[in-house]
Amino acid sequence: MIPAEFEYVAPSTVEEAVQALDRAGDDAKVLAGGQSLLPVLRMRMADPGLVVDLGGIPEARGVREDGDTLVIGAMTSHHEVMRSELVRGHAELVALTTRTVADPQVRHRGTFGGSLAHADPAGDLLAPALAMDAEMVVAGPSGRRTVPAAEFFVDYFTTTLESNEVLVEVRIPKYTGWRAHYEKFNRVAQAWSVVGVAATVLVRDGVVARARVGLTNMGATPVRAHGVEQALVGSPPTEEAVRRAAAHATEGTQAGSDASAEADYREHLAEVLTGRALATAASG
Numbered sequence: 002m003i004p005a006e007f008e009y010v011a012p013s014t015v016e017e018a019v020q021a022l023d024r025a026g027d028d029a030k031v032l033a034g035g036q037s038l039l040p041v042l043r044m045r046m047a048d049p050g051l052v053v054d055l056g057g058i059p060e061a062r063g064v065r066e067d068g069d070t071l072v073i074g075a076m077t078s079h080h081e082v083m084r085s086e087l088v089r090g091h092a093e094l095v096a097l098t099t100r101t102v103a104d105p106q107v108r109h110r111g112t113f114g115g116s117l118a119h120a121d122p123a124g125d126l127l128a129p130a131l132a133m134d135a136e137m138v139v140a141g142p143s144g145r146r147t148v149p150a151a152e153f154f155v156d157y158f159t160t161t162l163e164s165n166e167v168l169v170e171v172r173i174p175k176y177t178g179w180r181a182h183y184e185k186f187n188r189v190a191q192a193w194s195v196v197g198v199a200a201t202v203l204v205r206d207g208v209v210a211r212a213r214v215g216l217t218n219m220g221a222t223p224v225r226a227h228g229v230e231q232a233l234v235g236s237p238p239t240e241e242a243v244r245r246a247a248a249h250a251t252e253g254t255q256a257g258s259d260a261s262a263e264a265d266y267r268e269h270l271a272e273v274l275t276g277r278a279l280a281t282a283a284s285g
């Protein structure tokens with residue numbers, strides 16, 4: 002199908018983008034990589050009068066360091082994220098998860114910020130963002146605010162972003178030296194997760210000193226598996242310790258049923274995939 006007619010602007014600064022969105026009220030949409038928005042427009046599930054393309058805003062693109070923090074511009078493509086030495090060195094979980102997103106075509110167009118702003122519960126990058134305590138830097142008419150990932154994702158396809166706000170960058174504390182793995186179950190190669198588990202651990206002297214685990218598609222928003230983390234920390238990452246920790250995987254989840262899987266199968270997957278993610282991460 003063909004989208005309904007809309008006006009198109011391509012601002013060169015974040016402030017110009019915010020002004021354009023603010024002027025349009027609720028009648029505008031931000032365009033990032035377009036991998037999710039364009040199908041929505043073509044199916045006429047949305048028909049905004051204005052599309053604000055962030056593609057020409059240099060500030061929103063690229064990966065940099067800011068002291069102990071890694072900063073990923075919202076408009077950085079999945080391809081750039083997974084190839085970035087900085088991401089691989091300080092947020093390996095993000096790089097490994099991004100590798101599982103879709104196919105090379107989608108990864109060249111789709112963006113890190115677009116995935117987070119879209120907030121598809123089956124989207125793979127939400128779980129690592131949550132598990133790693135990422136912070137979203139959001140620009141609006143009255144300036145910028147920082148939103149922790151734990152508060153950013155509100156519901157299915159819903160974040161705290163207002164219609165006149167733009168996600169500018171994502172700030173992630175550095176996880177240098179941590180080991181990581183993203184374990185994803187999907188029915189078709191290169192598709193979204195039926196369930197996914199993002200795990201990163203810091204092993205010191207053969208013992209798990211710290212652990213972070215996030216679950217994909219186990220509810221309307223990504224879920225932080227605090228019970229798993231607490232159960233594993235302080236133990237050597239043996240098969241038995243990993244199995245005991247993974248038994249906590251479904252705590253706080255609200256898995257839904259859909260054409261891909263029933264809720265109880267998702268719960269089974271969450272436990273199995275958590276065990277695999279932890280074992281693989283811990284073994285380095």
Ligand code: FAD
Pocket residue numbers: 030031032033034035036037038039055075076101102103104107110111112113114115116118119121123124125126162166167168169191192193194
């Ligand atoms: P867009 O499509 O441009 O925007 C998506 C939404 O977010 C829109 O509502 C837009 O207004 C809003 N938005 C985007 N950027 C911002 C911003 N900076 N500030 C405010 N609002 C913003 N994803 C996965 O995680 N795993 C997969 O396996 C996977 N498989 C895919 C397979 C296919 C065939 C396709 C087409 C997509 C797939 N995706 C998958 C989705 C892909 O990762 C998209 O890149 C992502 O969903 C949206 O990113 P985008 O940059 O294309 O955003």
